[in-house]
Each structure stands twice: as structure tokens, then as C-alpha cells.
Amino acid sequence: MTMERFVRLTGVAAIIRRPNISTDAIIPSVWAVRSDIDLGAKLFANERYDANCNERSDFVLNRQPYRNAVVLIAGANFGCGSSRETAVWALQRFGIRCIIAPSFGEIFKENMFKNGMLPIELAEETIGILCSTMNESSLISVDLEQQMVRAAEGCEVRFTIGDGRRKALLEGLDDFGEVSACLAEITKFEIADRVSRQWAWAIDRTD
Numbered sequence: 001m002t003m004e005r006f007v008r009l010t011g012v013a014a015i016i017r018r019p020n021i022s023t024d025a026i027i028p029s030v031w032a033v034r035s036d037i038d039l040g041a042k043l044f045a046n047e048r049y050d051a052n053c054n055e056r057s058d059f060v061l062n063r064q065p066y067r068n069a070v071v072l073i074a075g076a077n078f079g080c081g082s083s084r085e086t087a088v089w090a091l092q093r094f095g096i097r098c099i100i101a102p103s104f105g106e107i108f109k110e111n112m113f114k115n116g117m118l119p120i121e122l123a124e125e126t127i128g129i130l131c132s133t134m135n136e137s138s139l140i141s142v143d144l145e146q147q148m149v150r151a152a153e154g155c156e157v158r159f160t161i162g163d164g165r166r167k168a169l170l171e172g173l174d175d176f177g178e179v180s181a182c183l184a185e186i187t188k189f190e191i192a193d194r195v196s197r198q199w200a201w202a203i204d205r206t207d
Helices: 086-092 106-114 124-134 163-173 175-180 185-196
Strands: 008-011 013-017 073-074 100-102 118-121 140-143 148-150 156-158
Touching: 073 124, 086 106, 100 124, 106 118, 106 163, 124 156
Parallel strands: 013 073, 073 100, 100 118
Antiparallel strands: 008 140, 140 148, 148 156
């Protein structure tokens, strides 16, 4: 199976640099269990809306141009807490495909990769430099091929990602797709293994 490929991404970046934002803050549990809900509309619901479900004007994603953000710049340990994959889905359905943070909850980061999103880990100081170049008219560019983030005023920051993860994102392969891409090698191994370890492949027919 395939996902949307991630090669280059250019657009608006929203900044929420508070540390330890949990998956429950990203998508509150009351919405995570509803199959009829637009998860993107409920992203950060407890912060985006007041008790009467009206938008809070002081929340970044309720303001232009950040309603159209494709990158989120976050604080350390982003996506900590529960393992709910709906937190990734909510971000994705809002339109965010890349998150830049000093660190991530490990399960959340894994879920990002599995859904075609790119987590980028940069030092806190480096993220601060990136943010200092940005304003409401700024765009940010993420180039996975060159492993480079480009912001305003010529600011360029290199990031690293494992070769396997990078290849899967560039080619749009989920776990099944990655295995399918290796079927020739798997078949070749099985043929050789049947010869070298016949006992392991023997079938006991007692009928």
C-alpha cells in the first residue's frame, strides 16, 4: 500500500513551543472515539474553542495565515502520553505534514512515520533561531531529499533522518508497501534457505 509521498513541503508554519504537549491535548479523548467527527476541526479543541464551542481568537491556529499551516514548530516531548494514533490523524487532517521539535513521544513519532508525516528533531537553540526569522508573511520550506529546512532571511538548517524512514517517505510506502518492495529479495532468500535448511521447510505428511 502507499501513502502520499513526502519530498518537499513549503508553506506556513505555526508555532506552539510549549513542552510536553500530550496526545490528549492534541485530540481530546471525547473526540478521539467518535467516528463521525472531523478530527482536523477538533485539533487542540480544548485550546481552540471556549465552553460554547466558539473559536478563541488568541489561539494561533484560529488566526490567519496559520489556519493554513502545513508545518508545526513545537516544544520538547511533543506527542507524549497515550499511544492514540488519532492525534496524528487530527494534525494530518488539519493540513500539517511536518512537525519540528526538540524531541517527540516515541510512539507518536512512530505513528507519524506510519502516516506519511515527517518529524524533525532539532536542538532547542536551533529552533529558536528558526523562529526568530519568521513572521506572519514568512514561509518555511522542508526538503527531505536534501534534508534541509529553509526559513526566512536565508536561514538554512540541516536535519538527519534514518535512511529507511527517508526512503519510505520519499516513495510513499507504508509498512506493507516496504515489505512488498522487497518481495524479490524475500523470494530469493526463501529459495536459498529451502536448499540450505531443508529440515526447516520439511512437511510432515502422516496421512
